[in-house]
Amino acid sequence: xxxxxxxxxxxxxLALCLIPGANAGDVVVIANSGVSISAGEIKDxxxxxxxxxxxTKLVVVDNASAQGGFLSKFMQMDAAKYNNIWTKKSFRDGLxxxxxxxxxxxxxxxxxxxxxxxxxxxxxxxxxxxxxxP
Amino acid sequence: MVNTGNVSMxxxxxxKVPVLLxxxxxxxxxxxxxxxFADATSDSMKVMAxxxxxxxxxxxxxxxxxxxHSGGDQGLPLHGFMDVGFATNTMADPxxxxxxxxxxxxxxxxxxxxxxxxxxLFEPNFEIASDGxxxxxxxxxxxxxxxxxxxxLWAGRFHTPYGYWNTGFHHGAQMQTSVMRPxxxxxxxxxxxxxxxxxxxxxAGKIRAGAGKFTxxxxxxxxxxxxxxxxxxxxxxxxxxxxxxxxNHQAMVGLNLGYEFSGSMxxxxxxxxxLRGDVDDDNALPNxxxxxxxxxxxxxxxxxxxxLTELYRFNDNDKSGLTGSHKSSAxxxxxxxxxxxxxxxxxxxxxNLSQQDNYFSMQASGQSYSRELLGFxxxxxxxxxxKLEWHYSNFQAETGRTPAKYHSLYTQYxxxx
Numbered sequence: 001x002x003x004x005x006x007x008x009x010x011x012x013x014l015a016l017c018l019i020p021g022a023n024a025g026d027v028v029v030i031a032n033s034g035v036s037i038s039a040g041e042i043k044d045x046x047x048x049x050x051x052x053x054x055x056t057k058l059v060v061v062d063n064a065s066a067q068g069g070f071l072s073k074f075m076q077m078d079a080a081k082y083n084n085i086w087t088k089k090s091f092r093d094g095l096x097x098x099x100x101x102x103x104x105x106x107x108x109x110x111x112x113x114x115x116x117x118x119x120x121x122x123x124x125x126x127x128x129x130x131x132x133x134p
Numbered sequence: 135m136v137n138t139g140n141v142s143m144x145x146x147x148x149x150k151v152p153v154l155l156x157x158x159x160x161x162x163x164x165x166x167x168x169x170x171f172a173d174a175t176s177d178s179m180k181v182m183a184x185x186x187x188x189x190x191x192x193x194x195x196x197x198x199x200x201x202x203h204s205g206g207d208q209g210l211p212l213h214g215f216m217d218v219g220f221a222t223n224t225m226a227d228p229x230x231x232x233x234x235x236x237x238x239x240x241x242x243x244x245x246x247x248x249x250x251x252x253x254x255l256f257e258p259n260f261e262i263a264s265d266g267x268x269x270x271x272x273x274x275x276x277x278x279x280x281x282x283x284x285x286x287l288w289a290g291r292f293h294t295p296y297g298y299w300n301t302g303f304h305h306g307a308q309m310q311t312s313v314m315r316p317x318x319x320x321x322x323x324x325x326x327x328x329x330x331x332x333x334x335x336x337x338a339g340k341i342r343a344g345a346g347k348f349t350x351x352x353x354x355x356x357x358x359x360x361x362x363x364x365x366x367x368x369x370x371x372x373x374x375x376x377x378x379x380x381x382n383h384q385a386m387v388g389l390n391l392g393y394e395f396s397g398s399m400x401x402x403x404x405x406x407x408x409l410r411g412d413v414d415d416d417n418a419l420p421n422x423x424x425x426x427x428x429x430x431x432x433x434x435x436x437x438x439x440x441x442l443t444e445l446y447r448f449n450d451n452d453k454s455g456l457t458g459s460h461k462s463s464a465x466x467x468x469x470x471x472x473x474x475x476x477x478x479x480x481x482x483x484x485x486n487l488s489q490q491d492n493y494f495s496m497q498a499s500g501q502s503y504s505r506e507l508l509g510f511x512x513x514x515x516x517x518x519x520x521k522l523e524w525h526y527s528n529f530q531a532e533t534g535r536t537p538a539k540y541h542s543l544y545t546q547y548x549x550x551x
Contacts, residue, residue: 049340049347050283057250080516087213087550088309092301093286093338094245094255094278096211 027069028124029131030108032117039132042074045118047085048095053116060098061119063107067100070120074132214242217307217548223525225540237262238546241273241305251280255288259305263323265366273305273331288336291377294329295336295351295390296407297444298431304330308548311440311479311511313523316466317503318485319444322358322373325499327464327487328409328427328446329358331375332386340394349392349405357386357425360415365498371415372498382422386411392431401436412453413493421492424451426459440470440479450491460491470511481507489532502530521546 029042037045037053044050051058063070071082086097101107101119108125111117124130217238243257257274276290293301299319303310320326334355340347359381360371392405409427414420426449434441448462463486470479483505487494494500509523523544531537 051280052283083516084309087306088302090211090213090245091243091304091306091309094253094276096245096247 026122027066027073027120028122029070029074029118029120030111030125030128031119031131032111032115033127033129034115035118035129037118037131042131046075046098048089048093048097056116059114059117061107061110061117062098062100063104063120064100064102065104066120066122069122074120210244210246212242212244213551214240215306215308215548215550216240217546219313219521219544219546221542221544223540223542225538238307238548239305243274253278253280255292257305276336282339284339284341286338288338289334291331291333291375292336292353294332294388294409295338295353296328296388296409296427297390297429297446298403298405298433298442299444300328300330301351306550307546308517308519308550311470311477311521312468312481312507312509313521313544313546314507314525316444316468316481316483317505317527318446318464318483318499319466320499322375323364326373327485327494327497327499329373329375329386332356333375333377334385343393346396346399347394349390349394349403351388351390353389354385354387356380357382357384357411357413360413360493360496362416362496368498370498370500371496373413382412382414384412386413386425401434403433404430405432406430415492415496417496420454421452421496422454423491423493424453425493426450438472440468440472440477443467448488448491448493450488450493452492455492457490460488462487462491462494468507475513477511477513479509479511481505481509483507489534495534501535502532504528517551518547518549521548 029039031037035053035056035058037058041050045058046060048060067079071077071079075082077085089095090097101110104121104123104125107119107121108128111119112125112127118131218236219238220235222233239259239261241257241259243255245253245255247253254277255274257272259271259273261269261271263269272291274290274292276288276292278286278288280286293304295301297319299310299315303315307313314320317325318327319330321330332353332355334353336351336353338351340349342348356376357380358373358375361374362371363369364372364374386409388407388409390405390407392403395402407429409425411425412422413425414422427446429444429446431444432441443466445465446463449459450462451459464484466481466483468479468481470477483503485503487500487502489495489500505525505527507523507525509521512520514520521544523546525542525544527538527540527542529535529538
């Protein structure tokens with residue numbers, strides 16, 4: 001009886017530990033199949049510092065459902081800092097912040113169909129290029 | 135619908151058919167009709183699936199189009215800043231707000247993009263001057279062409295890209311920590327001694343170099359002229375940026391070369407800058423001064439710290455009176471640290487401006503001064519801030535100038551949208 005209870009609580013604790021990690025760790029950056037970029041360029045791309053890949057204009061899109069995990073994992077910043085950087089960049093350089101999609105499905109569809117598109121999702125879709133899948 | 139009970143009653147002969155035979159017939163009928171029904175269902179489902187897919191495609195294209203219009207290349211994003219506040223001081227500041235509530239500025243900026251490489255930036259600004267009059271200004275009207283990540287060329291009217299503050303914050307009061315700009319870097323009619331705006335060409339870009347990035351701004355445009363009598367308090371002059379053409383046909387040129395660090399030094403940027411050109415005033419016998427400014431800036435914005443410092447050294451040459459060259463300098467250092475939403479900060483400004491130099495002596499704002507400043511910024515949310523700021527200013531006794539020492543207190547409520 002005691003061993004059953006112990007196993008039950010162990011499994012519960014393990015599940016609690018795994019759930020938040022899976023949420024942040026599963027974010028992957030995806031690009032349209034015609035885009036050639038490297039994982040090391042992701043930060044520059046999402047901050048508007050890299051706007052072209054070869055001759056292709058990059059079309060960057062944010063994902064409201066996965067933004068927290070993406071920013072902490074790939075950008076090492078929170079949403080407030082990310083938005084502040086974009087406000088300054090838009091004001092000084094005339095750049096436009098990435099439009100925000102609401103779900104993985106929307107981002108995947110947009111990236112699949114838009115030449116130069118780059119986004120991120122928490123579930124890996126088909127028909128796109130995976131830039132980094134940890 | 136088949137009602138077997140009624141059929142049985144109307145066709146009594148059927149009741150004589152053995153139950154087993156009827157069951158067999160029903161079985162044969164069913165066994166032959168199920169595949170047919172299944173095929174028909176399968177075809178219908180395929181048609182339905184195709185229709186759903188077509189609808190999905192149409193919806194996707196519509197939403198993609200809407201997204202593109204709202205935040206992509208074809209829309210007209212509108213942003214802006216506004217601030218209001220209250221000011222008081224122990225002596226009338228010649229250029230800052232007199233005691234009482236004030237409306238600062240309402241500044242809009244639009245960033246339309248046209249295709250992949252053409253973009254524009256427009257910034258109409260509405261501002262209440264210290265005499266209460268409303269001034270409307272086209273702060274920026276610039277059209278750019280992006281050749282690559284390393285090169286964008288702008289043409290039009292832009293914020294002159296020296297130092298950090300002038301292009302980093304300008305009318306964006308909510309973005310900057312303090313209420314007031316460093317005085318010598320303020321706008322031309324607010325106490326600044328440099329042309330904060332320019333009409334001309336501006337090339338800018340970033341190039342990866344090592345772990346960080348090399349940044350550059352190179353610009354050339356109409357040099358300003360000093361319009362004498364434009365300041366009603368002193369009768370001295372204020373810089374006019376020559377919006378519609380260069381009065382002396384001498385371009386003003388400048389550059390700002392920097393390096394942005396990354397890794398453990400992420401957030402640090404160091405840069406050198408220079409500005410050179412001839413500036414005339416409109417006296418009956420005009421003074422012509424060759425402005426030669428060199429300096430540098432250091433900015434650190436990371437780990438909740440804000441450190442800003444800029445240095446400007448002048449070695450101006452009198453080209454009309456032949457009095458030789460005159461040295462001046464101006465600098466500031468501002469340090470702030472954020473504790474959640476609260477950011478206390480301090481700043482020291484010093485400007486030693488030679489009154490032998492016509493460039494400064496002809497300007498109402500060309501008086502030497504020092505200023506200490508202490509303030510607090512509280513972010514109500516990421517787009518709204520409350521600020522409280524105290525100044526102690528000391529304007530020096532110089533030829534043709536009135537010395538002044540006074541305290542000022544400012545509050546500001548600033549938003550961005």
